[in-house]
Each structure stands twice: as C-alpha cells, then as structure tokens.
Amino acid sequence: MEGTPYKKEMVERWAEKVRNSNQEAYKQLFEYFWETMATYATSIMEDDELAKDLLQDVWLDYWKRRKEVETENIKAYLYTALRNRCYKYLRDNKLSFAQKEVLDKIEYESNVDLEYDTVARRMSLIATSLEKLPKRCKEIFLLSRINGLTNQEIAQTYMITKKTVENQISLAQKKLRQDMKHITALFSIFY
Numbered sequence: 001m002e003g004t005p006y007k008k009e010m011v012e013r014w015a016e017k018v019r020n021s022n023q024e025a026y027k028q029l030f031e032y033f034w035e036t037m038a039t040y041a042t043s044i045m046e047d048d049e050l051a052k053d054l055l056q057d058v059w060l061d062y063w064k065r066r067k068e069v070e071t072e073n074i075k076a077y078l079y080t081a082l083r084n085r086c087y088k089y090l091r092d093n094k095l096s097f098a099q100k101e102v103l104d105k106i107e108y109e110s111n112v113d114l115e116y117d118t119v120a121r122r123m124s125l126i127a128t129s130l131e132k133l134p135k136r137c138k139e140i141f142l143l144s145r146i147n148g149l150t151n152q153e154i155a156q157t158y159m160i161t162k163k164t165v166e167n168q169i170s171l172a173q174k175k176l177r178q179d180m181k182h183i184t185a186l187f188s189i190f191y
Contacts, residue, residue, distance in 0.1 A: 015071035018063075026066075029074070030059055036147045037082055043142050044086040054089055058082045076157045079149070083139065083157075129179035133172055140165055141172035 011032065017025030034055070041051035058081045062069065069077060130138055136158070143149045143157070144165075151165045158165075 011074055012071050015069070015074040018066050019069065019071055021066065026063060033075070033078060037078065040079065040142065040147050041082055041086055043146065044083065044139075045089070050089075051086070054085045055082060058085050073153070073156055075149070076153055079143065079147075080157050126176070126180075129176055130172075132179070133175060137168045137172050140168040144169050 011029065014025040014029045014032075018029060037055055037058075038048075038052055041055045042048050045051040045054065058078065061081065062078065130141070133141065140154055140158070143154050144151065149157070151162050151169070154165045155162045
C-alpha cells in the first residue's frame, strides 16, 4: 500500500493514535507499510519467510513500545527497527545463514542449463552485482530505488547527511553500470 503517494501528515496522525492505543490506526499503519517493508527485509535476509517473521517481530515490538516511540517520522523509525532486527538475526545466526548461502549456491550450480531463462539469469547477475556493493551503500540504494524513500528520509534513518546519501546512491549506480557492461558482454558470448 505504501506505493500510494506518501502522506506524511496522515501517517503521523495514525502514529499519534497508535501512541494512544488506537488499534484501528495501528492496523492502517501496518497495511500501509507492510509490503514495502517486507521487500526491504527480504532484500537483507534473502529469505522471504524469515524476513516476514522478523518484520512481524518489529510490528509487535512497536505496539508494545507505542507510548515511547516518537511519531514525527514513524517511517524512519520502522525501517531502522527492521534493519536492526535483520542484522541482529544475521549476527546471532551467522553460521546457519552462511551454510544456507553455500547450499543455495551448490543447488543453483548443479542445475545450470544452457536453456535457462534469459531474464531470470540477468536478474540473478544484477542481484549479484548489488551484493558486491558495500553494505551501507547497498542498503541506501535499495531504500531509495526499491522502497521509494526520499534522500532526506534515508539520511534520518541512518543519521547521516543528505549529501552522503546522494553520494552512496551515485556510487551504487556507477558500480552497477560498470557491472552491466560486463553482463551485456557475457550475454553477447552466449546469445
């Protein structure tokens, strides 16, 4: 639902009502942000179900702490809480997450076939290119381009300047363009 025009005042009103224990306002906020937050969490976790579980934890924690949470920029608060929850999970479950990555790669490589879907393969290469970006650069780029946050909202989330956000997005675009040249060259060999 967040894809609809972002109405900061409306969201702040909902957040203020949540602060006063209004369950209907909580439901509205939840529905408004759920989809894009789930996409963001999945981009970090690379596991849709786990990402949704962690996102659910963030929303439950928000309800428990509703009276303490500032309502001025609830969007930045929720995304920051989600990012922190994902990273905490990854830190605490490092070995099992690394094992999962290895298993995924082994399974993928064993199924390689010259007749694979071109679009899916290109998307995979783009995803790999994104993974090569520095962690913060990747996060900022995804928040901007996938989740639609403004540079100012991202700056508030990370407590950095808007100029730093712009520089990180520019760096990501430059590296992705470079990798896209290699991807295009790779496909010209096979097709």
